[in-house]
Amino acid sequence: MNGRRPRAELIRYWSGRRGSAVALGTLAALLAGLPSLAGWANEQPLRFDTDFLRNAPGQDIDLSRFEQGNPVQPGRYTLDLYLNGNWMGRQRLEIDADAGVCFSREQLRELGLAEERLPAASRAALEAAEPGCVDIQRLLPDSRATPDLADMRLQLSIPQAYLRRVRADQVDPADWDSGVTAAFVDYNANAYRNEVNGRSSEQYYAGLNSGLNLGDWRLRHNGSYSRVDGRSDYNSVSSYVQRDMAGLKSQLTLGEYYTPADLFDSVPFTGVQLASDERMLPDSQRGFAPVIRGVAESNARVTVRQGGNILYETTVAPGPFVIDDLYGTGYAGDLEVTVSEADGRERRFTVPFASVAQLLRPGVSRYSVSAGKYRDERLDSTPNFVQGTYQRGLSNLWTGYTGSLVADNYLALQGGLALSTSLGAFAFDVTRSRASGLDPSHGLGGSASGESYRLSYSKLVETTGTNFMVAAYRFSSEGYLGLGEFAELSEGSGGLGRFRQRNRFQANISQPLGEGWGNFYLSGSAQNYWNAGAGSDVSYQAGYTNGWRWGSLNLSASRTRSLSGESQNQYLLSLSLPLGYTPGAPFLSSSYSRTDNGTSDAQLGLSGALGEAGSFNYGVYASRSRNEGGSSASSGANAQYRSAAATLSASASDGDGYRQLGVGASGSLMVHGGGVNFSPDQGETKVLVEASGAAGARLLNSYGARVAGNGYAFASGLMPYRRNQVALDPRGLAEDVELEATEQTVVPTFGAVALLRYPTRSGQPLLLTLRDAAGGKLPVGAEVLDVAGTSLTLVGQGSRVFLRADQAQGELLVRWGASADRQCRASYQLPEGKPEGQPFFLVESLCRSST
Structure with missing residues (x-):
């Protein structure tokens, strides 16, 4: 691998850090620039004017090797393959000296090549080519295959006419990475000490999310430990194993888990579950969006707008067309479709679009099957149950769904419809339950049956911008019981009991007031119960927000009322002002709240951030409270530091009659085949980076993780089943190490620990000045190779060569043409040491003619 671009980046870094000579910066520009010119040559054949290279007479350099692309040494490489700009996975490819990049016919079919659409001459050439080595550039007109070993990728361009229709955001499950065997613990630990009126107390807490990955299986345990005033307690939240079922686009889970909340209320259980995982679908198939159908009379352009914004545009052939890969855009209003014919005529029509959670795209299904035992440690006995749900998009207008839940002495059935109309999106369903074996002491007798009705609505009123984001109403009859309520009311369960909901209403509405005037919002909920008298819970809030260059404002009023009839009104005014416009500039915030009592x-x-990438955060505050009994003052401070291994925090506060101190740490620990590593990140899906010798390099996908001394680093929070770019920043590397690649792409499955290997090259940095036998300079742009024939770099201005020497002495071949009189050999010997502060060795050498 030539590694030219990483070397050039490293030279530029040294120049900025150490103040190297201007000549070195010029050399870096040349080394980075010539490969760039070579990259342009991949677009079309180029001819280089050698007059720009001011070489001595008779030293004209042969640049023909760059006229058809960046020359790459033959061999086998594992590269990220990009087809027409879209990542198609990581493949093992062979680069042949004569045939260029070799593809097998099977690889081309997997990439979507439609052989029946090829020109006759291309089909004949494909049949005649070796099955394991097809040169795509010779086979197809206007096709290109451009290796870029600096970024470990291959850019492949094939005319769209020769490809089958493949969604741009679709990732073949064959490219999903299940990761490696590894164990990890995500932790969040805190310690507090309070002193109130002379009495002190101590509290300790640690939340743990631990896992072990074995092949496709994920073993997980979640729990928490607490210790308050000498009393300890450990609470096990869940323990389960899980794996992908890629063919079903589903997750299989065994152990302590939770049922889905799509139709029935989610409940904890111990058992087995198979459920659809929508994350496995392309983004253009997730959520709800209507299918657009129409007819074009010519080669027409179809434009889809929503609220005046262009969402989608494509060109279609004459005849019927279908657009079924719109991205779900939430509640943003109806779609306006414009068909622009080749002769300038335009036709417009509208497709209603509003969405609620139950809506699915036409032809898309979602299901879940759960079986096991209801889990609640407070109850003496719990029922076994089986639950199944199914949803299917029937058309742009309708989505149907149904579900059933069968348990010991309990049955629930549900059916519903969701609609997307020009008046908004609606969902209506009915659930009927029947239960027996109840504890009569709760007032329902030994058995009960009833219904629950639910109506949901969402709509964007485009003329005013009013957005009914969620509006829902639910009524349950007195005899209706959910599975959780049934378990608590069953005879022999221990009889906890609970309030049984009767009516519930909730709404979230937002109203923009025009550009520069901010936004008004209203949200609230109200509910009452069958066994709680005539009381009801009521909570709602109205507010106004606005932001300007100089700060932001929030004004709100809220009201709450409890079942006992007690109510309270609260009013809040808050203002935030930036004290500067540079990254990390502090913010001054103030707030005033008042209740009606x-x-x-x-x-x-005052809060802000300091350090590289804002790794240190701080905040201080002071407050004063007033009530009928008088007034009190308090103050406090907090700080957080994100290191390469963990996030550390501390807080302190002081007020009238109390004092508080706290410290905390959070992060993740991983054990893997290469050792043990720490990271400040937490999350289910992780990437483990191996870069031998690159200690100190920062992982750009993390806010603080760096490659440790064992050559590994890891980050969390990757998007499963999606392309994730993982990059390393070479700043912080030792001067004798260079990264041959700084960025790769990976598609991890959910919960995976994906492994990416970043090749490194070790050696002492050497700036070598070469002279020919007469003491003259070598031609700028001449190629420098090692004794094995591997291309290392190019000769820069002043006959200087920058390279990495992995040995104290060595021999180089320099050539600027094919004939022997255009080549020479040079030897070098590294000094025993270099002056302090000098980033590289300075050596001069004689290049002797090969003749």
């Missing part, structure tokens, strides 16, 4: 609170705070 006379209590008020005023607070003033």
